[in-house]
Amino acid sequence: METSGKTTKLAVNGGISFGSKLNARQLVVLAKYIKDDSxxxxxxxxxxxxxxxxSDLEVAKEEFEKVGLSIYPVGAYVKSLRTCGFCKGAEEEGMPVAIELNRRIAGREVPxxxxxxxxxxxNACGEPLVNDIGVIKKNEFYDLYVGGKATGENARTAIKLREGLSSEDLYVTVEKLLEIYKENGxxxxxxxxxxxRYGLENIENLLV
Structure with a gap:
């Protein structure tokens, strides 16, 4: 491969699935673009x-996508959805909803x-209560939490913002929440x- 000296940082993962996993094909493709001293x-x-x-960026993206690697921007964006191990199976644990939620929000620009x-x-194995936005599936519905923080002396658990949401209501609420943050943060x-700073009550009013 030609080397231009200039590089771009990409965030990649194996897609939204049963926890964080990579297969052999994905590792082989990734290895092609990693220098010995990287x-x-x-x-x-x-x-x-x-x-x-x-100089290799577009070709690399194509190769990554062919083996099922998802690519995200690095920086002030919504990160890909952190997930748990989904111990009871994709449908029962709401895997299709997790995949769709990730598709809608990952990579959005935020402050x-x-x-x-x-x-x-x-059980909350995906740690939704210590992340910025957390979703917990309960039976056929979803509870939405906001404002968790995992580290530091001011670490805290998230606040329940909504409970008993349908999947569609979950998508709409999270997307609106991100719009409020982007516009007012x-x-x-x-x-x-x-x-x-902005106040949970003000956020609630805008969501309504």
Whole structure:
């Protein structure tokens, strides 16, 4: 491959599935674009950060997509949905809903990187209660949490914003919530800080 010296950082994962997994074909393709002295960063939100030569970027994206790797922008965007192991099966745990929610929100531009999480039952293995936006499936419905923070002295669990949502209501509510954050959040303002400053009541009013 030709090398231009300039690289672009991509966030990739194996798609929204049973936890965070990669198969052999995906690893082989990734290895083609990793230099001997390069490192891959594994993030806490189930993505790999990889540096790709700008001259190889479009070809690399095509190869990644062919083997089922999902590609996301790096920076102040909504991250791909963090998921749990889905121990009871795709349909029962709401895998199609998780995939559709990720399709709708991942990669959206926001004031500061936003981490959404989803879990298919109240065990909450996907850690929805300590992420910016969390979804817990209960029977055939979904509870929505906001403002969780996993680290630091001011770490906190998320606040329940909605409960008993249908899948369609979940999509609409989360998308509207992201619009409110993008339009009213300050640059580099984390989501939990935005909730503190702007006020949950004001957010509720705009959602209605």
């Amino acid at each position: 490192e891959i960063e594994l993030t806490t939100f189930q993505q790999l950060y990889i540096e790709v030569e700008e 500061w990187p936003l981490r959404p999480a989803y879990t298919g039952c109240p 300050k640059k580099r303002e984390a989501f939990w800080k935005f909730i503190n």
